[in-house]
Amino acid sequence: MTIAIGAEAPDFQLPDTSGGSWSASDSGAPATVVVFTCNHCPYALAWHDRIAQVARDYSERGVRVLAINSNDAERYPRDSFDAMKDRVAREDWPMPYLHDGTQEVARAYDAKVTPDVFVLDAERRLRYRGAPDSEYDDPDAGAAWLRDALDAVLSGGEPARPETKPVGCSIKWKR
Amino acid sequence: MTVELLWWEGCPSTERALQAVREALSELGLSDVEVHTREIETDDDAREAGFVGSPTILIDGEDLVPAASQETIGLSCRVYRRRDGRVSPIPDPDDLREALERASRRAEVKR
Numbered sequence: 001m002t003i004a005i006g007a008e009a010p011d012f013q014l015p016d017t018s019g020g021s022w023s024a025s026d027s028g029a030p031a032t033v034v035v036f037t038c039n040h041c042p043y044a045l046a047w048h049d050r051i052a053q054v055a056r057d058y059s060e061r062g063v064r065v066l067a068i069n070s071n072d073a074e075r076y077p078r079d080s081f082d083a084m085k086d087r088v089a090r091e092d093w094p095m096p097y098l099h100d101g102t103q104e105v106a107r108a109y110d111a112k113v114t115p116d117v118f119v120l121d122a123e124r125r126l127r128y129r130g131a132p133d134s135e136y137d138d139p140d141a142g143a144a145w146l147r148d149a150l151d152a153v154l155s156g157g158e159p160a161r162p163e164t165k166p167v168g169c170s171i172k173w174k175r
Numbered sequence: 176m177t178v179e180l181l182w183w184e185g186c187p188s189t190e191r192a193l194q195a196v197r198e199a200l201s202e203l204g205l206s207d208v209e210v211h212t213r214e215i216e217t218d219d220d221a222r223e224a225g226f227v228g229s230p231t232i233l234i235d236g237e238d239l240v241p242a243a244s245q246e247t248i249g250l251s252c253r254v255y256r257r258r259d260g261r262v263s264p265i266p267d268p269d270d271l272r273e274a275l276e277r278a279s280r281r282a283e284v285k286r
Contacts, residue, residue, distance in 0.1 A: 042188075042254040042264035076251065113187075137263065169252040170185040 002110045003126045005162045009034070009118065010108040014068065014098040017085040022066055022096055025124055031058075031153045033065040033146065034118040035132075036111040036171065039087055040071075040078040043168035044114040046136045050143040051115065054132075055095040058150055065095040070106035071114070071172040079172070106171055113168035119149045119159070127153050130164030176235060176282045178275070179211040183221075183229035186252035188264040192230040195265055199272040205279060221249050228253025230265065234278045239266055 003009055011025045024032060035051055037044040055065035073080035081099045088097050100106055109118060119128035128149030133141035149159040178196060182189040193210060200208050215226045224231075227246040231253060232239040240255060257267045 040254070041252050042262050043252070045254060045262040046264070075249065077247070137261075139261070167187055172251075 003118075003129070005126055005129070007126055009120050009124050009126045010105070011124065012100075012105045012108070014100055014105060016096040016098050017081075017088045018096070020096065022098055024066070024120065027064055028122075029062050029064045030122050031063045031127075031150055032120045032124070033063065033150070034109065034120065035065065035067050036070055036106055036109070036114055036116040037067050038069050038071045038076075038079045038114045038169070038172075039083055040076055041114045041169035043136050047115050047132050047143070047168075050132055050139065050141070051117075051146070052092075052094050054143050054146055054150070057147075058154075059094065061154055063150060063154070066098055067093075067095050068098045068100050068105060070100035070103045070111065072103070072174040073101075074174070076172050103171075103174060111171055113166050113170055115168050116166040116171075117146055119146065119153060121153050128159050128162055129166070130161075131167050134164075136167065176205070176208055176275075176278045177211070177233075178208055179213060179233040179236075181213050181215055181224060181226055181229065181231040181233065183215045183226075183250050183252075185250060186229040186264065188252065189230055192232065192265045195268055195271055196232060196275075199268065199275050202272060203275055203279060205275065215250065218249060226250075232266065232271070234274050235281070239271060239274045 013023050015021055069079055069084055071079035084097050117132055121127050132143040132146045135141045145164055152159040196210050200206055215221050227242040227248055228251045255263045255266045257263050
């Protein structure tokens with residue numbers, strides 16, 4: 001079921017690629033970005049650097065960015081947990097990369113595509129859901145929609161654009 | 176010359192890819208070339224077509240960008256590289272235009 005803007009988002013506990021474990025709650029963060037992404041989708045890859053830059057730019061303000069891969073690794077081996085670990089080892093990731101092997105978190109969030117971005121406030125209420133920005137093909141777009149939402153949440157306001165259409169590859173559900 | 180675009184519904188890039196093909200054909204004065212589309216619906220379809228991702232553009236039956244060895248056959252979105260190195264869900268417009276131009280020249284030689 002789709003989470004309404006303003007509703008409490010589901011909590012979760014997921015492993016990252018470094019042996020850690022992450023939850024959507026109890027962080028004390030003023031905002032948490034949950035982004036469903038993956039290794040093999042061109043849209044997720046095209047937007048990756050912009051989302052990573054958001055993680056870097058907002059870390060000093062206490063914002064957490066949690067990247068989650070929920071794809072069925074049996075049919076898409078490039079999204080296996082081992083492939084996730086390899087990727088993080090090769091690249092500079094400023095955010096944890098979490099494995100949703102049961103796909104329960106993607107289902108709980110009603111994630112549709114990669115990337116699918118959810119911004120939660122300190123009370124884990126959903127404040128933004130959608131695409132990082134208006135154009136995967138324009139690096140200068142800079143994840144502006146995500147940044148606008150974070151700026152609003154951090155300043156105690158309401159995002160001017162709380163929902164946009166997520167654009168990307170469908171989540172690869174298990175059969 | 177034949178142009179065929181293979182697509183899978185799980186990727187939102189089909190329309191943009193079709194538009195790119197038609198624009199390239201138009202720029203080359205080949206607007207009369209019909210672009211055929213074929214939906215790849217199942218894993219069996221993908222295996223039969225050697226489909227490594229959506230969109231795949233075949234010009235005279237040959238893949239515009241030959242599949243790399245690590246690309247696997249199946250229902251997924253295809254990763255292309257622009258000439259500047261950026262990842263893209265559709266081919267670089269220059270790659271597309273040059274491939275169509277080569278095919279057009281081959282067709283002229285055969286006449």
